[in-house]
Amino acid sequence: MFQLPRTNTLSPGRTQTGNSVLPAPRKGASPRPVPTTPAETSAPAASSAPAGRDPFFDNAKYLAIVMVAMGHAWEPLTGHSRAAGALYILVYAFHMPAFIVISGHFSRSFDARPDRVRRLITGVAVPYLLFEAAYSLFRNWADDAAAQPLSLLDPWYLTWFLAALFIWRLTAPIWRVVRQPVAVALVIAALASISPAIGDDLELQRVLQFLPFFVLGTCLKAEHFRLARRRMVRVLSVPVGLAASAVSYWVVPRMDRGWLYHRASAQELGASWWTGPVMTAALFCCSLALTVCFLAWVPRRRTWFTALGAGTLYGYLLHGFIAKGSRFGHWYDHGWIHTPLGQVAVTAISVVVVTALCTPPVQRMFRFAVEPRMAWAFRPALSPGTR
Numbered sequence: 357m358f359q360l361p362r363t364n365t366l367s368p369g370r371t372q373t374g375n376s377v378l379p380a381p382r383k384g385a386s387p388r389p390v391p392t393t394p395a396e397t398s399a400p401a402a403s404s405a406p407a408g409r410d411p412f413f414d415n416a417k418y419l420a421i422v423m424v425a426m427g428h429a430w431e432p433l434t435g436h437s438r439a440a441g442a443l444y445i446l447v448y449a450f451h452m453p454a455f456i457v458i459s460g461h462f463s464r465s466f467d468a469r470p471d472r473v474r475r476l477i478t479g480v481a482v483p484y485l486l487f488e489a490a491y492s493l494f495r496n497w498a499d500d501a502a503a504q505p506l507s508l509l510d511p512w513y514l515t516w517f518l519a520a521l522f523i524w525r526l527t528a529p530i531w532r533v534v535r536q537p538v539a540v541a542l543v544i545a546a547l548a549s550i551s552p553a554i555g556d557d558l559e560l561q562r563v564l565q566f567l568p569f570f571v572l573g574t575c576l577k578a579e580h581f582r583l584a585r586r587r588m589v590r591v592l593s594v595p596v597g598l599a600a601s602a603v604s605y606w607v608v609p610r611m612d613r614g615w616l617y618h619r620a621s622a623q624e625l626g627a628s629w630w631t632g633p634v635m636t637a638a639l640f641c642c643s644l645a646l647t648v649c650f651l652a653w654v655p656r657r658r659t660w661f662t663a664l665g666a667g668t669l670y671g672y673l674l675h676g677f678i679a680k681g682s683r684f685g686h687w688y689d690h691g692w693i694h695t696p697l698g699q700v701a702v703t704a705i706s707v708v709v710v711t712a713l714c715t716p717p718v719q720r721m722f723r724f725a726v727e728p729r730m731a732w733a734f735r736p737a738l739s740p741g742t743r
Contacts, residue, residue, distance in 0.1 A: 410578075411655075411656070411657060411658040411659070411662045411665075412581070412585070412654060412655070412656050413458065413462075413665065414662045414663070414664075414665025414666055415654050415655050415656075415659060415661065415662055415665055416454070416458060416650075416651060416654045416665070417455075417458065417665040417666075417668045418661045418662070418664045418665040418668060418714065419650075419654060419661075420451055420454050420455050420458075420650075420668070421455075421668040421671045421672055421710055421714065422706075422707055422710055422711070423447050423451040424451050424452070424455075424672065424675075424710075425671070425675050425679070425706045425707065425709065425710035426447065426703055426706050426707065427444060427447045427448055427451060428675070428676075428679040428706070429679065429682075429702050429703060429705070429706035430443060430444045430447075430699075430702070430703070431444060432682075432683065432688040433688070433693070433694060433699055433702065434608075436694040437694065437699065438605065438608050438609075439605070440699060441608040442601065442604040442605035442608055443604070444613075445604040445607065445608065445611075445613065445616065446600055446601055446604040446646075448613070448616040448617075449600070449604070449616060449639070449642055449643055449646055450642075450643045450646035450647045450650060452517075452566065452569075453566070453569045453643040453644070453646075453647050454647045454650055454651070455517075456524075456566055456569040456570050456573065457569050457570070457572055457573040457576070457647060458573060459521060459524070459570060459573060460524070460528075460569065460570040460571060460572060460573020460574045460575075460576075461573040461574070461576050461581075462573075463524065463525050463528045463570070463573070463574060464528060464532070464573070464574040464575075465528075466525050466528040466529070467528075467529055468529075470734075470737065471737070474734050476522065476525055476526075477730075477733075478727065478728050478729070478730050479727060480518055480521050480522045480525070481518075481522055482728055482730065483518055483669075483673065483725060483726050483727075483728075484511075484515055484518035484519055484522065485508060486725045487514075487515050487518070487673050487725070488506075488508055488511060488512065488515045489506060489508075490725075491512050491513055491514070491515060491676065491677075491680075492504065492506040492507075492512060493506075494677055494680070494681075495512065495680070495684075498680070498681060498684040498685070499684050500684070509557045509558055510556055510557065510558075511558065511559050513676050513680060514672060514673060514676040515673075516559040516562055516619075517672070519558045519559060519563070520558075520559065520562055520563045520566065523558070523563050524563070524567065524570045528574055531571050531574045531575070532574070537571050537574070537575060538568055538571050538572050538575060540571075541567045541568040541570075541571035541572075542568045542636065542637065542640060544564055544567055544568075545564055545565045545566075545567055545568050545636050545640075546632060546633035546636045546637070547564075548560075548561055548564035548565050548621070549565060549621055549622055549632030549633060549635065549636050550621055550622055550623070550629045550630075550632040550633065551621055552620075552621040552623045552624050554621070559619060561618065561619045561620060561621065562617070562618050562619045565618035565619075565636065566618050568640055569640075569643070569644075572644070581651065584648050584651040584652050585651065585652060585654070585656060586652075589648065589649075589652045590652040590653060593648070593649035593652045593653065596645060596646075596649050597646075597649050600642070600645075600646055600649075612625050612626070612627075615635055615639065616639070618639075622635070661711070663716075664711060664714040664715065665714075667713075667714035667715065667716070667718070667719045668714055669726055669727075670713055670714055670718055670719050670722060670726055671710045671711070671713040671714040673726060674713045674718070674722065675706075675709060675710045675713055678709055
């Protein structure tokens with residue numbers, strides 16, 4: 357584990373909305389709010405971004421999507437290598453929380469303004485419908501198992517994030533008026549962790565258990581991210597990261613990785629009910645600490661990959677076909693892949709592939725599905741003062 361508003365500090369879009377990843381509105385088109393995460397950070401290259409766009413967030417989004425791809429590439433290796441299992445646990449402890457925090461940060465100004473609702477539909481809901489259908493067709497074509505029916509209420513693989521982002525964004529106005537919003541979200545997540553009856557519809561377990569990270573993002577301001585980039589934080593992140601790596605190695609045979617996915621209750625993971633709230637709080641603290649360590653090392657200046665940060669939604673959604681295709685095609689059955697050299701090769705390939713999928717040519721090719729304009733589907737924007 358994966359790009360809103362129109363304010364200067366908090367949005368990922370191409371019109372200065374903070375750090376949004378959306379292209380600037382076409383002439384004559386109504387403005388579009390900014391995206392915020394793997395599933396919303398997807399627009400033309402930052403080279404066309406307006407001056408003043410903070411490259412820090414584009415850098416963070418690119419590096420996070422690289423870790424998502426590496427995690428998916430490492431998963432089949434974890435059964436043969438404890439080191440691969442430790443790296444997998446370490447990355448999964450914070451890569452999606454980091455994305456979700458950034459998503460919340462750029463969603464803090466979301467409201468029911470028509471242009472923002474349109475962007476929510478075209479930038480999140482429509483891609484969810486299209487890619488859920490595409491992944492279902494791909495699975496039925498490539499998998500040897502019996503064909504599975506298409507269900508838009510049961511997100512498969514990566515599409516859960518789009519469904520979650522749609523729901524989270526709709527709740528953004530609530531967190532602006534609630535006292536202690538992060539505490540409230542943690543209580544909701546803890547209750548979800550002991551509620552096996554929630555079921556799989558729209559991956560609501562993940563929606564609720566990851567909710568505290570999104571809510572935290574809505575509470576953060578630009579200065580909070582600057583604090584994470586201080587030299588002292590960077591220095592402290594080294595021992596914290598080393599300790600986290602050691603703990604990850606230790607827990608490989610001792611912990612069910614299902615806790616990191618946040619998609620099941622404690623009872624479904626074979627644990628006592630009280631374990632759910634304890635793990636919710638513990639994992640929130642661990643994920644937050646590792647997210648800060650990650651952000652501390654994200655470059656603040658423009659780099660060769662800064663422009664790719666605007667296309668992370670493309671990399672996120674498209675690399676899943678290759679990741680799942682490698683399983684359906686039994687690529688990991690070759691023994692050499694499980695050697696140290698093979699593991700390095702798999703890691704390098706995953707980085708190259710997801711990087712290529714974030715590039716402007718790929719964005720232009722798949723913009724019809726990831727960022728459809730759909731002007732035909734909406735009423736014309738009303739001029740100021742018109743009822």
